[in-house]
Amino acid sequence: MTGKNRSRYSSNWDTIALEVKSKSDWKCTRCGMQCLRPTDKRDGLNRRERSIKTLVVHHRNYTPEDNRAENLAALCSSCHMLFHTRRRGNISPGQLSLW
Template sequence: MPMKRHLYPSNWDTIATIIKYMADWHCTKCGRPCRRPGQMWDVFCWELRHEGSKWCQETDKPGRFVLTVAHLDQNPGNNARENLKALCPTCHNRHDAKARAINRSHTRVVKLEDAGQFRIKGV
């Protein structure tokens, strides 16, 4: 799900970069190495192969090597260090799955309302 930027502080990019740096650009759940800002894809792949990384076989899927930062309590306003964790997209999706399932019906209604569908009270 795309990030709702308006829910995050204006310095979110700096906060996220610090969390990723502290994790040495690796997923803190599964250990997947991720590309650093500005790192060329071919250089990143070469480094994986050179290190004999188990992740080499997945280099045809660049999106799996992007590091994200998850809010453990699902609250983008809570940016305390202990509430933030560097995760690869797969682990981040697994972390968010339960909350997404709980909010799915509410999200569906909000999307319909945003598209112009009005809710009828009492029906």
């Protein structure tokens, strides 16, 4: 995330995101894929495999300032990309590098 985009997120975003991921038991709330927990070993996984199994937190209304629980969803990288590709122009260079 670039500095410009980071400024739209609250200063406690990392804590909020960790709570959302923990509440989902580190599973994608769309497809159900079990994603990597911070304590999981990553041995044997290449960069692409690690990226695919990374859980992220999605803002349903695409507004990073809105951290209401009902606006946040834990998604695997693939499902997160799907939501953003539906909304033209809403993909960051960092997201594209996953594929």
